[in-house]
Structure formats: structure tokens, C-alpha cells
Amino acid sequence: xxxxxxxxxxxxxxxxxxxxxxxxxxxxxxxxxxxxxxxxxxxxxxxxxxxxxxxxxxxxxxxxxxxxxxxxxxxxxxxxxxxxxxxxxxxxxxxxxxxxxxxxxxxxxxxxxxxxxxxxxxxxxxxxxxxxxxxxxxxxxxxxxxxxxxxxxxxxxxxxxxxxxxxxxxxxxxxxxxxxxxxxxxxxxxxxxxxxxxxxxxxxxxxxxxxxxxxxxxxxxxxxxxxxxxxxxxxxxxxxxxxxxxxxxxxxxxxxxxxxxxxxxxxxxxxxxxxxxxxxxxxxxxxxxxxxxxxxxxxxxxxxxxxxxxxxxxxxxxxxxxxxxxxxxxxxxxxxxxxxxxxxxxxxxxxxxxxxxxxxxxxxxxxxxxxxxxxxxxxxxxxxxxxxxxxxxxxxxxxxxxxxxxxxxxxxxxxxxxxxxxxxxxxxxxxxxxxxxxxxxxxxxxxxxxxxxxxxxxxxxxxxxxxxxxxxxxxxxxxxxxxxxxxxxxxxxx
Ligand SMILES: [Cu+2]
Numbered sequence: 202x203x204x205x206x207x208x209x210x211x212x213x214x215x216x217x218x219x220x221x222x223x224x225x226x227x228x229x230x231x232x233x234x235x236x237x238x239x240x241x242x243x244x245x246x247x248x249x250x251x252x253x254x255x256x257x258x259x260x261x262x263x264x265x266x267x268x269x270x271x272x273x274x275x276x277x278x279x280x281x282x283x284x285x286x287x288x289x290x291x292x293x294x295x296x297x298x299x300x301x302x303x304x305x306x307x308x309x310x311x312x313x314x315x316x317x318x319x320x321x322x323x324x325x326x327x328x329x330x331x332x333x334x335x336x337x338x339x340x341x342x343x344x345x346x347x348x349x350x351x352x353x354x355x356x357x358x359x360x361x362x363x364x365x366x367x368x369x370x371x372x373x374x375x376x377x378x379x380x381x382x383x384x385x386x387x388x389x390x391x392x393x394x395x396x397x398x399x400x401x402x403x404x405x406x407x408x409x410x411x412x413x414x415x416x417x418x419x420x421x422x423x424x425x426x427x428x429x430x431x432x433x434x435x436x437x438x439x440x441x442x443x444x445x446x447x448x449x450x451x452x453x454x455x456x457x458x459x460x461x462x463x464x465x466x467x468x469x470x471x472x473x474x475x476x477x478x479x480x481x482x483x484x485x486x487x488x489x490x491x492x493x494x495x496x497x498x499x500x501x502x503x504x505x506x507x508x509x510x511x512x513x514x515x516x517x518x519x520x521x522x523x524x525x526x527x528x529x530x531x532x533x534x535x536x537x538x539x540x541x542x543x544x545x546x547x548x549x550x551x552x553x554x555x556x557x558x559x560x561x562x563x564x565x566x567x568x569x570x571x572x573x574x575x576x577x578x579x580x581x582x583x584x585x586x587x588x589x590x591x592x593x594x595x596x597x598x599x600x601x602x603x604x605x606x607x608x609x610x611x612x613x614x615x616x617x618x619x620x621x622x623x624x625x626x627x628x629x630x631x632x633x634x635x636x637x638x639x640x641x642x643x644x645x646x647x648x649x650x651x652x653x654x655x656x657x658x659x660x661x662x663x664x665x666x667x668x669x670x671x672x673x674x675x676x677x678x679x680x681x682x683x684x685x686x687x688x689x690x691x692x693x694x695x
Contacts, residue, residue: 248390252690259687261301285639291378298378322346326370362387363475364495376417380453396444425658432660433653463508471497512659643677
């Protein structure tokens with residue numbers, strides 16, 4: 202603490218105690234020159250490898266057999282809750298999709314006992330490992346396929362460092378959740394070292410309305426996830442003002458994701474091939490994480506606030522998008538009646554009520570569909586009426602901020618229906634999407650009321666908290682006493 206305080210004080214030229222500096226810090230955004238200076242000043246302090254925190258997922262535990270670290274990785278069918286009242290049938294590992302993060306040290310001898318509890322053959326590929334061919338995880342070509350109920354044991358001498366991953370080498374299995382991060386900590390800690398280190402798996406699923414099974418052949422992705430959750434159900438990254446932070450993005454999906462951070466400039470310091478020499482780091486606030494790539498970014502969290510961290514592809518900033526915006530979502534003399542007549546209007550088959558193509562489930566105002574519904578059962582896809590929404594979407598805080606759906610009229614222009622492109626987001630984000638209570642957790646403590654209204658898809662916060670607020674949030678996280686808490690390593694450090 203003394204080190205951090207003196208570091209901050211010298212870096213920012215502030216002599217007063219930290220508690221008094223919140224306002225000063227907020228009013229003096231650091232220049233890039235300052236950031237570089239901070240980065241250099243840190244390189245003199247004792248370095249260490251901070252354990253990686255994989256929010257909403259956590260780590261795979263290990264046991265020791267002599268000097269061998271033994272992990273037990275179990276491929277299995279999992280129920281993954283990706284949003285309030287939206288649970289999908291995925292395939293993952295040890296209870297989650299993505300699977301838990303594996304963390305080892307350079308120089309370790311590692312054994313992974315892989316059990317296949319899936320109804321079909323599988324195997325595990327160790328992405329980026331420079332290791333022996335018999336452990337590469339390509340069925341038949343490098344090892345026997347692991348049949349249902351079968352086992353295969355992988356052994357590695359870890360000589361690399363960086364952000365790697367494990368995944369099924371069968372494409373559709375990968376697309377239904379069979380992936381996870383594999384962190385190799387360097388023997389000599391990186392300099393400057395980081396106080397917080399996070400891993401974020403990027404994923405997308407295509408799940409039809411009122412369905413629970415991802416269509417792994419579809420390119421129409423409507424659920425975009427960070428560590429198996431979609432905004433606002435994602436757990437924020439909690440850091441203390443002044444922390445040096447590393448985020449490791451891992452992409453094992455179908456799309457590329459330009460990951461964007463607000464309020465800070467980071468440096469790209471690593472790829473799926475390990476550490477980048479410091480002379481080759483490049484600055485930015487957005488990093489494109491291509492398929493099968495990892496990108497490590499680092500920055501000093503020197504700008505207090507609840508900053509967005511999100512994919513910047515517009516369609517990846519939404520939930521359950523399945524229909525058009527604009528006039529086909531509403532009744533008008535020229536448009537399509539919302540929620541009915543789609544079969545004729547769009548040439549769609551008329552289904553039976555209760556099925557995705559039933560009259561009640563026509564594609565309209567799609568982003569409201571499914572999320573925040575009363576339960577993991579069929580929910581309506583509009584048309585929007587307050588009575589219907591109150592029944593079908595009981596989890597939503599209708600009326601948050603003193604607003605009801607009926608009051609939406611006061612939020613749109615009187616002539617809105619005459620504007621060809623209306624609506625865009627008017628009914629898809631905002632008060633009707635408020636679900637703060639549904640996603641309440643200690644990490645969200647102190648966020649502005651109603652924050653969840655405008656948070657969808659691949660979005661989370663990095664909360665850069667001044668010491669007093671940081672201590673308050675950490676104390677609440679400790680009090681929660683969650684089993685297998687992904688933040689355990691941070692909470693244990695105090
Ligand atoms: Cu994206």
C-alpha cells in the first residue's frame with residue numbers, strides 16, 4: 202500500500218492522502234507521457250505474477266502427484282445461464298461453458314486427465330503448445346478419439362509463457378462451449394508487473410427464440426458473451442485506482458471482436474504466441490481479437506470511474522437480436538403490424554402458438570425477447586403492450602426510474618411514427634430493459650441506479666475505484682463467501 206501510494210503521489214505530483222485526491226484525479230486526466238513515466242517507475246518495484254481472474258468462470262483446481270501438477274478436465278453437458286432467466290444447453294467442462302481456466306508456471310510438469318462424458322467422441326487440442334505430437338489432441342491423426350465414457354491423459358513440460366487455450370478440435374463442439382483459457386505464468390515475472398490480471402473468453406451463440414440449444418451451424422448470432430455471460434449479467438472487473446491491469450482476451454468463436462476500453466489507453470503486450478518485447482508494444486483503446494487469437498493488453502487504471510469494456514461491433518452490443526428495427530416493428534399505414542401478419546408480410550409459415558413461428562412469436566422488437574422473462578420458458582417476442590410485458594417479463598424493473606412502459610410515449614417524439622427509421626433503440630434499450638436487481642452482486646455495488654438498461658451483449662465494466670470505494674466493494678465480495686469465487690486470489694490478498 203505504501204508503495205502504491207508513494208508511486209501514485211510521485212507519478213501524479215500529489216502530496217495529499219489518496220482519499221482526498223479523487224476529485225483531483227478526475228479533473229486531471231493523465232497524458233500519455235505521464236502514463237509512460239508511470240510504466241517506467243513501476244519497473245523498479247519488486248515484480249510478481251498476479252494470479253489471473255476469470256470472472257464468472259474461475260479456475261480448474263489441481264492436485265500434486267510428486268512434482269507433477271494434475272488437473273482433471275471433464276467434458277460434459279452443462280446448463281449455462283447466460284442472462285437472467287436465459288439458460289442454454291451447452292457442452293463445456295467441469296460445470297461451465299467456457300470451461301474453467303487452467304493456470305500453470307513456466308517450468309511446471311503438468312498432467313491433464315481428460316474424461317469424456319459427452320454422448321459422442323471428443324479430444325482436447327492445446328492451442329499454441331509447442332509440445333509432442335501425441336498430445337496435440339487431433340483425433341486419429343495424433344491420438345485415438347476419446348469415446349463416450351473414455352479417458353485420455355495429456356502430459357506437458359511447460360516451457361512457454363503467455364495466454365494459451367484448450368478446446369475440442371471438433372468445430373461444432375467448440376461452438377457449443379468446449380473451450381477454456383490456459384495461462385502459463387513466466388518464470389521471471391513480466392516487467393512492469395501487473396497488480397490485476399484478467400482473462401476474458403469471447404463467444405457467440407445462435408439460439409432461436411424460446412429455444413435452449415445453440416445452432417452451431419448458424420451465422421446469425423444473437424447472444425454475445427464474455428466468460429459465458431451477456432451484459433448486464435457479466436461481472437465487472439474490479440480494480441483499485443492506480444493498479445496496473447492486464448486483460449487477456451481469448452477468442453475461440455466464429456467472429457472477430459474489436460474489444461474497446463473507455464477512459465484509458467492500453468498497450469498490446471502479448472499475443473497467443475506469448476509476450477511481445479516492450480519496444481514493439483503498440484498503444485490503442487481498441488484491439489481486434491481475431492478468431493483463434495489471444496491479445497493481452499496492459500494499462501495503468503489511473504482514471505477513476507465505471508468504464509465500459511466491450512466489443513465494438515454494433516450487433517455484438519445487443520441481446521437476442523432477431524428482427525429489424527424501423528417501421529416493420531410497428532403498426533402504421535405503410536408498415537407491418539407488430540407481432541402479427543408476419544406470415545403474409547414476410548412469407549413465413551404460420552406456426553402454432555407456443556412455437557417459435559407461432560403468431561405470438563413473430564419477429565418484432567426482438568431484442569426484448571427472452572431476457573428478463575418470467576422463467577426459462579417461452580416468452581413473447583412482442584408486440585409491446587404493458588400488460589403483456591408485465592406478465593411475460595416479470596423480472597424486468599418496469600417502472601425503474603419512475604417510468605412505466607406506458608410512459609414511453611413521453612420519451613419519443615409525438616411524430617415518431619412518421620419517421621421512417623423509427624424506432625431504432627427506443628424500445629430495445631432504456632427503462633424497460635432495467636434489471637439491476639436481477640443481476641445484483643457485490644461487484645455492482647454503487648453503480649448508478651438503472652445502469653443495466655443500456656448494457657447488452659459483449660459488455661462489462663472495468664470499475665476503477667478510489668481506495669475507499671474499492672475497499673467497500675472488496676469487503677462486500679468477501680462477505681458474500683462464494684464457493685469457487687473467481688476473485689478468490691484477489692480477496693485473499695486483501
Ligand atoms: Cu464482437
